[in-house]
Amino acid sequence: MESIHKAIQSGAGVYYSRSHKGLWVKGATSGDTQELIDIRWDCDADALQFTVKQKGTGFCHLQTATCFGPYSGLSRLERTLQDRKASAPAKSYTARLFREPKLLQAKIMEEASELCEASSKEDIAAEAADLLYFALAKCIAADVDLAAIERNLDLKSMKTTRRKGDAKPQWAQKIGLEELPSGKATPNGLPSKETVKEAASIPKDKEDPAGLDNGRIQMRRYKTSETEPSALATLLQRPSQRSTDQIMNIVNPIIKDIQSNGDTALLKYTHKFEKATSLTSPVLNSPFPEHLMRIPPETISAIDTSFENIRRFHAAQQEPKPLQVETMPGVSCSRFSRPIERVGLYVPGGTAVLPSTALMLGVPAMVAGCKQIVLASPPRPDGTITPEIVYIAHKVGATGIVLAGGAQAIAALAYGTESVPKVDKILGPGNQFVTAAKMIVANDTSAGVGIDMPAGPSEVLVVADKSAEPAFVASDLLSQAEHGSDSQVVLITVGLGEAQVQAIEAEVHAQASALPRVDIVRGAIAHSVTLEVGSIEEAMRLSNQYAPEHLILQVERAERVVAMVENAGSVFVGAWTPESVGDYSAGVNHSLPTYGYAKQYSGVNLSSFTKHITSSTLTPDGLKTISGAVMQLAKVEELEAHRRAVSIRLEHMEKKS
Template structure:
């Protein structure tokens, strides 16, 4: 089921940890055609793709306030309570990320500071289908609201009858999002990037999706900013002899069930654990409704035996996983050695699932190794930072010589004169 590698040399890590190949086919060209159609024909193109791709006969693209209000009644009290609890934790964690403006006097008479300003209009994409990700509504909508974005719009694919999963609508309501559109796929990304008669144009687009959605975001980066490059979900578990095989197997399966192209990796210092985890995987897999999808993901996943936890950590930092679970003794100590990971789960009682839903941290994270240079979504993701400076005459006099000398050295006479003229009048 999963490939086992025993004590591989570091030179073999690239081949062992290679991500599943994406079957691109003609995805890029197909997406380019969709983007051009939406740019040219706007709502008309969205209606065509609604019938062609979402199997919906089309109609009013924007979901009414009445539909949003009715969504809560379609959910069980337990689910409504769970969504509200998760929203409260996510809000608490993200409110602490607000930046305090601090004025720095770099030298007498020169005051400099940075101010975080919300991006005015942002677009959120929420996948639907077999696993409607209403939790992602909270993960994107809450920091957008805290940041102070003036307009937040949400696009999500409809069912064949034009309805949207009520949990998505209820979660949006919890975030204060009132403009929701039943548009899916690359056409939704195009609508938000270009704007149409119905859909406002936004400055930055957030949210996960399939390879068509990902390709659309990448192709439109010169039109609208995006949150980060995204790919299939992944987890890496570092475990030693203190790990519980059933816990580890459950963590691996929880990521593998996302999709057949997801990847899960176990790195352990204990050979006996590998056998126990394989046994648990076989047992627990049979209990899953999405076992066929999960089984496909496990085919391209890895069990790696290493000599020390330090080596395990080095391997993890090389892989730069979206999710990293430290199921080992002294996990807190090893957490300080993490250099590249989207989100870290410390100890035997910190399953990745809590981060996906309700601990408070954000689950919109870099995948495919991008955790080596990208961060997950935060309040800052919905802002831009502007720098300011203010000089008194004394401050300008104190730095004038430095500026004029440097300007002259670069051959930029007008730069020098912009300082000199103030000193001479």
């Protein structure tokens, strides 16, 4: 805290350093100082992120801008322009731009016009680069740096409503664009007024090059022996999500609206986001009408099979009897479990209907003996819920289904409304808004609600050696890539030659091209990687570093490799165990930690729906035996009432004896 206080007070980069044995002011000796611009939490609020402006050669002791190599891209251009402004040769072009603002203004207009006229990808990239150069030159001339521009972008992105965004008349007329009356549809069918809606996995269009390499659907490939460790860590980063500030700016008002206006607000958001404008009640209560559960016999059979396997696996997790230990003579300690009374189970809608999630959450809640089980899931535009989900809600004994999704459903479960009962714990996956809402209500003491875990987009890591069948490997990668364009898949090959890796890549392209959700797959492939390693030990080290939601071991003697797993949500062992069986019917739970949280969290299991209570029972002799230790520690902590609670009993014993 002292370093943070000093940093804020001085406006400089100040840190706590073990090597310096205390506070370290960056640049105190080297002269390479930092001007502190901003301080904020990182993504999971366990570290602080400093935004600074470097002064001097940079941060690293090797005289580079950062410990991750030299600046590149816009950051490199910014430094170059700043250097030119300070000491450019008199005849340099950049110096001329700084001296002649009208020339710079003309060049910005020229390059903007050429970018508007460019059509090929190469020309657009080239013209955009030219425009960025001249635009940044104008900024640097006015002492406006990239950090200021980025802060401005962040502030603008937080706005939930904006002006129409139509072009100003002089520019609209120049290209023959007619102004549209407010609220009218634009030529592409979209409303002219910008609105805010929940984020979803958006498929890439067919002209987008995402996920393609020379026209093929292919992951980027790297040999770890030729890649720096810091670069590997970057390659294994998950796809970027919206900033916390952006999400909170949308989620917090929704939560407050539900708290204040209950059912009215909940229906308002369901009408807005799900287009279910005919819906008049936000809850479907049990018993559920038969006509809402009409599904084909083969689907009923599949659900019933999965239901029973999931029930068996979670029933086996029940504790046969309370734990009881005599820690010393006359001192008995025990622990027993009780079900959480009221649970809310969130079943996402989004790009795919997920009745399997209703099974994975509802069955263990039923097995645990939760007294009240409430599901929440976005309704269809006609106001109904997918019949498979209603059937599962009926089988697990749910008392109702909340007809809502997103942050609004989480808020309704956390605080309760006129129709939605308040719950004690919320479980289930969802998008960034659902996750943010879960975190907010869990941290609100007035809500008094717990959550299962933070969860993000789906992910899989496959480890494959020479024994792996290329078609199997490709199918496992694609089964997760089709979840959403924000999903990520990672392949680690162990000792494979070029021809063997290419065989897997050929299968990925062929299988992906035949999928109905190929555009979504391409979006996921765009930020997915293949890493070539030389040993199973290296493969598992990287896997444990990544901590995947799903880990698939397509290697020889896979059962032995399981002993090397330290971090994973769920492991699928051997060639005949696709991840799909875990998603649906094997019995293990598919509600798992993502985004690296497998290092700290377990997947949903029976204990997710129970709580443990401990008890202590002492005899008079037991209290005498332990009293010395208790009273001495109470004395050390200066908690006199604690000490007397023991001493008074001892005195009472002496009087009776």
